[in-house]
Amino acid sequence: MEFPQYDVLIIGCGPAGLSAAVNVTIRNKKTVVYGGEFCSPKLSKAPHINNYLGFWDVSGEELRQKYLKHVEELGIKIEYNKIENIYPMGNSFNVVSKGNMLMCTAIVLAVGVQNPKYLPGEEELLGKGVGYCATCDGPLYKGKKVGVIGYSREAEEDVNFLADLAGEVVYLPLYEGLGNIKESVQVAKEKPKSLLGKEKLQALETEGETLELDGLFIIRETVPPAKLLPGLKIERNSIWVDRKLATNIKGVFAAGDCTGAPYQLAKAVGEGAIAGLSAVSYVDQLNKAEVKV
Amino acid sequence: MEFPQYDVLIIGCGPAGLSAAVNVTIRNKKTVVYGGEFCSPKLSKAPHINNYLGFWDVSGEELRQKYLKHVEELGIKIEYNKIENIYPMGNSFNVVSKGNMLMCTAIVLAVGVQNPKYLPGEEELLGKGVGYCATCDGPLYKGKKVGVIGYSREAEEDVNFLADLAGEVVYLPLYEGLGNIKESVQVAKEKPKSLLGKEKLQALETEGETLELDGLFIIRETVPPAKLLPGLKIERNSIWVDRKLATNIKGVFAAGDCTGAPYQLAKAVGEGAIAGLSAVSYVDQLNKAEVKV
Numbered sequence: 336m337e338f339p340q341y342d343v344l345i346i347g348c349g350p351a352g353l354s355a356a357v358n359v360t361i362r363n364k365k366t367v368v369y370g371g372e373f374c375s376p377k378l379s380k381a382p383h384i385n386n387y388l389g390f391w392d393v394s395g396e397e398l399r400q401k402y403l404k405h406v407e408e409l410g411i412k413i414e415y416n417k418i419e420n421i422y423p424m425g426n427s428f429n430v431v432s433k434g435n436m437l438m439c440t441a442i443v444l445a446v447g448v449q450n451p452k453y454l455p456g457e458e459e460l461l462g463k464g465v466g467y468c469a470t471c472d473g474p475l476y477k478g479k480k481v482g483v484i485g486y487s488r489e490a491e492e493d494v495n496f497l498a499d500l501a502g503e504v505v506y507l508p509l510y511e512g513l514g515n516i517k518e519s520v521q522v523a524k525e526k527p528k529s530l531l532g533k534e535k536l537q538a539l540e541t542e543g544e545t546l547e548l549d550g551l552f553i554i555r556e557t558v559p560p561a562k563l564l565p566g567l568k569i570e571r572n573s574i575w576v577d578r579k580l581a582t583n584i585k586g587v588f589a590a591g592d593c594t595g596a597p598y599q600l601a602k603a604v605g606e607g608a609i610a611g612l613s614a615v616s617y618v619d620q621l622n623k624a625e626v627k628v
Numbered sequence: 629m630e631f632p633q634y635d636v637l638i639i640g641c642g643p644a645g646l647s648a649a650v651n652v653t654i655r656n657k658k659t660v661v662y663g664g665e666f667c668s669p670k671l672s673k674a675p676h677i678n679n680y681l682g683f684w685d686v687s688g689e690e691l692r693q694k695y696l697k698h699v700e701e702l703g704i705k706i707e708y709n710k711i712e713n714i715y716p717m718g719n720s721f722n723v724v725s726k727g728n729m730l731m732c733t734a735i736v737l738a739v740g741v742q743n744p745k746y747l748p749g750e751e752e753l754l755g756k757g758v759g760y761c762a763t764c765d766g767p768l769y770k771g772k773k774v775g776v777i778g779y780s781r782e783a784e785e786d787v788n789f790l791a792d793l794a795g796e797v798v799y800l801p802l803y804e805g806l807g808n809i810k811e812s813v814q815v816a817k818e819k820p821k822s823l824l825g826k827e828k829l830q831a832l833e834t835e836g837e838t839l840e841l842d843g844l845f846i847i848r849e850t851v852p853p854a855k856l857l858p859g860l861k862i863e864r865n866s867i868w869v870d871r872k873l874a875t876n877i878k879g880v881f882a883a884g885d886c887t888g889a890p891y892q893l894a895k896a897v898g899e900g901a902i903a904g905l906s907a908v909s910y911v912d913q914l915n916k917a918e919v920k921v
Binding site: 350389390594609 | 682887
């Protein structure tokens with residue numbers, strides 16, 4: 336099976352991600368942008384923007400449209416889909432998104448501010464019965480009892496996928512307006528409190544009860560970058576980068592709000608450009624090295 | 629005598645300087661931009677710019693006009709004048725520009741790429757008979773023999789100032805089209821080769837002769853930042869900055885091409901915004917500390 340291959344995968348379709356995409360494309364590298372359903376709700380909601388040089392007294396939505404138009408003019412593809420897992424493979428990455436695979440040489444993380452409130456026990460039990468990717472790890476729980484905590488309606492797809500696979504599924508939706516859930520799923524409208532277990536997950540404690548579980552999936556709108564890429568250096572809640580916007584992981588760059596304050600458009604666009612160009616240099620250097628060998 | 633006082637002095641009126649000015653002004657800090665006669669000739673000459681997000685297939689001159697308009701809308705003052713000397717004074721800076729003084733709390737250097745070709749002996753003899761600021765050091769040479777090397781017509785003002793002061797002035801213009809030079813000035817149309825002297829300047833060697841001099845002024849279009857601010861950390865020909873765009877000197881920030889590659893508009897504008905906001909934070913912190921005392 337052939338997977339689509341890209342030079343640079345960009346995660347996030349806000350100003351930083353789009354700026355990276357523009358710069359990568361102009362340098363003739365193959366790229367794709369993965370983003371949420373709606374690119375930059377934060378920008379869209381800004382009533383007046385006065386400090387993005389060249390645009391005076393413009394609304395966030397107006398700028399957002401111009402940004403999307405710019406990207407469209409360059410023929411850049413935006414996939415409105417979530418990246419669920421990244422596997423570093425030496426000089427490239429295998430990336431999973433909703434059950435599909437792609438390969439890329441470099442990655443730009445432009446995922447915006449990430450402040451997930453982890454549940455007590457969550458970080459300790461990750462990979463020990465707790466996971467973020469139902470597509471990836473669901474098959475481990477054939478015939479067993481799993482829980483799913485969903486932060487947005489997106490999670491329902493995972494819930495239904497697991498319903499066909501696991502023996503029993505308990506779903507805790509943390510949003511209003513439940514969608515189309517398979518009948519076999521037991522919906523618990525309780526808030527999760529903490530995860531129990533030492534070497535392995537044993538139960539999820541909610542406000543009302545203690546659910547014994549074999550596995551638990553926690554589906555947030557985006558997977559926290561440090562969970563997508565284990566070992567990614569985080570400093571004061573932001574992704575650590577150097578002046579070239581390189582993270583501590585070879586081939587991975589970051590830009591925009593996810594690298595820290597100031598949370599400003601101009602900073603995001605500027606960093607996106609630098610991160611994109613740094614990713615291009617990285618790809619070029621690898622290609623040169625491979626030709627030599 | 630009262631000197632004008634600013635919160636943030638911005639040196640350079642290219643994209644980085646203007647972006648800094650916009651951000652400082654929006655945060656209600658008093659600022660002034662010092663720039664060359666023409667803001668960003670480099671931007672003006674770019675035929676097509678495709679990678680400044682939001683503007684697709686725009687000419688450099690078009691963008692330049694939009695940038696200047698933006699700054700004008702905010703009532704930001706641009707002084708088309710050169711900064712000649714900066715004196716750190718604890719929690720503020722005294723700044724000299726063409727014989728005028730101003731005071732400021734913070735500085736943003738946005739001076740563009742700086743690659744001055746120093747003359748052999750120049751760096752060693754700086755402050756030992758060699759200077760960049762005729763207004764500052766001219767009075768030291770009353771009745772003596774001084775030379776002036778001028779890289780642009782701007783230097784003629786300094787030459788005429790020195791003509792009234794020094795005993796003898798030799799002028800080496802390194803540009804085409806000599807302007808209005810006082811009669812007493814001896815114009816030498818020779819290229820300078822090197823500066824002679826050990827503890828003190830003794831002579832200037834040109835292609836044709838050896839001129840014995842008491843003092844020599846070298847007037848480039850801008851004074852290299854490391855000469856304006858002795859002790860400023862330079863790394864690989866660029867001003868060293870941290871992620872907040874702070875230099876190694878307290879209260880001094882830098883942005884744009886002068887901080888190194890990539891030499892891109894989006895980078896300059898982004899860094900200008902960050903440097904401007906960092907300067908604002910610095911001013912606020914100082915003010916808070918002073919109130920406490």
